[in-house]
Amino acid sequence: MVTGTLYGVGVGPGAPDLVTLRAARLIGGAAVIAYPTLAGGDSFARSIVAGMIPAGAEEIRIDVPMTEARAPAQAAYDDGAARIAERLEAGADVVCLCEGDPLFYGSFMYLMARLAAGYRVEVVPGVASPAACAAAARRPLAARNEGLAVIPATLPEEALEARIGAVESAVVMKLGRHLGKVRRVTDRLGLTGRAVYVARASLPDEVVCPLAEAPAIAPYFSMVLVTRGDDPWL
Amino acid sequence: MVTGTLYGVGVGPGAPDLVTLRAARLIGGAAVIAYPTLAGGDSFARSIVAGMIPAGAEEIRIDVPMTEARAPAQAAYDDGAARIAERLEAGADVVCLCEGDPLFYGSFMYLMARLAAGYRVEVVPGVASPAACAAAARRPLAARNEGLAVIPATLPEEALEARIGAVESAVVMKLGRHLGKVRRVTDRLGLTGRAVYVARASLPDEVVCPLAEAPAIAPYFSMVLVTRGDDPWL
Known part of the structure; x- marks a missing residue:
């Protein structure tokens, strides 16, 4: 089976209509959506595009603990990357939501660093x-x-x-x-x-x-x- | 009569689907489109969204001469701003196309500096x-x-x-x-x-x-x- 693609999708600064056409298309067609949440809170990125997520989409929440030490966050990204990899292995594409632009102070880089060697990764830049x-x-x-x-x-x-x-x-x-x-x-x-x-x-x-x-x-x-x-x- | 609004619209780095939903809506509904061209050439910003511009839209080209001296470019922006102001005075909105983001090394800032005191200006940020x-x-x-x-x-x-x-x-x-x-x-x-x-x-x-x-x-x-x-x- 062909493995899926991981999309790191920038959803812009907050207004839902500052999402790009490409991001809206990917989100609107997504079977699996992933996003980090901080300390169990809501995802701002998800809230921006809540109206575009298909009703039946599977959601992968990556809860990142808010600590000074790096290790707990790293463990959360390890776990999130493993769950994403499982879906990619099964042939599903995974759309990871990122506030603003994925590579400008975005946590997507931690997932990308863990998954880019093994899977196809595409980054959709956003309005920073x-x-x-x-x-x-x-x-x-x-x-x-x-x-x-x-x-x-x-x-x-x-x-x-x-x-x-x-x-x-x-x-x-x-x-x-x-x-x-x-x-x-x-x-x-x-x-x-x-x-x-x-x-x-x-x-x-x-x-x-x-x-x-x-x-x-x-x-x-x-x-x-x-x-x-x-x-x-x- | 109420004067129109000048929109400085970022159209992103080049791929037409990296335009935001807001930019696409404004361009698709525009009666008047403005854009600078350098030394009489084509407008890259216009080429990105060529497929979204309504058939009957009026286009204001602002041809900026390529010189080391500042004065000729300043005169071109003066002239462009005057032509945009004429349309705004007549009650029309004007959508000014900008590669990338309008305020990140964009020439829109020269038009905005000339028009912001007299007219309503809205900036639509883009993917830089x-x-x-x-x-x-x-x-x-x-x-x-x-x-x-x-x-x-x-x-x-x-x-x-x-x-x-x-x-x-x-x-x-x-x-x-x-x-x-x-x-x-x-x-x-x-x-x-x-x-x-x-x-x-x-x-x-x-x-x-x-x-x-x-x-x-x-x-x-x-x-x-x-x-x-x-x-x-x-």
Whole structure:
């Protein structure tokens, strides 16, 4: 029997109509759907495309424990990959749902690393959150010969300052309780005035505001854009 | 009369089915479509969605001259914005087509800068080329707490080396005749072995190969990914 194909499918930032035609076709025709969930919660990726999943589709939930240690998550991916492999061996295609783009901070990479040697893997790129946040804020991410840095807010304050200060345009992700630190850094760099905070881009409760007016603690789906803005001569 | 809305619509990296559902709906219902063309050539963005454009749609071509000087391009955007404004004033919506994502190195930002103060502007984010290249190469762009730098190959060699050497994961764009320089830099940094060259991602003539095997001169739609690869312990 021919083995199935594993599809890593980006479903975009949140609005169901920001899914690509290819992703919608694959999801709409899927016999087996897989997705990670964090600490037993719901899957945001699944919620985006809930209306497109066929009624009879089998669902493989990969519950990833929320721990600092790597081993429990690795064991969860091992187990998830084994369950996916079982369906691929039986000749079924498996559509793995991924928020945003599968290979941009996505957990699909852990499944791909375990399965790519043995099975056909196809990745369907999706609309990533920086593009969605730039659209929400109507600010160019990068123009002409500017560099763009995607920077995790989890970095130490000095590293954050060095990276934001060294680049024309920056996207600061993974904010959470690090937002105050980001704000101190942009204050010192004199960049707070051109920094925008965006949360839940493309969703009904989207927030766009100057960084100076951002809440003290940010939700997971949020970022700060430190970009040139709308200079027509960029 | 109520003025129309300007939509900046990302049409993705090249494959027509990597257009989002929202973009397809807007294009399929458009009375007026606008797009820039470079030096009188065809529009790649238009070619991606040619099959979705309604038969009777009016098309506004904005021909941008290819010059080093900024003024001729600025004049072309002034003129294009004026023609778009005329249609918006008449109450028509205008759908502006953009390769990839409108605000990621897209020329839509020049039109938006000219029109956002006077008219309603909505940006529809699209699948950007780094996500498409990562999908083609099946390599994670960024994992966990890694930073990702998008770097124009047009930078001087020393700046290129400093930026690529300072970050966990890099996407080097705008290659063209700069590919040899990029290769010298990754050689010196000991990174050529984990660098991948991708051209025309998602198109039928897509190329994915190790940087060491890349052609001497790269086409416009190409980039080099210098990423960690597929380490399952990332």
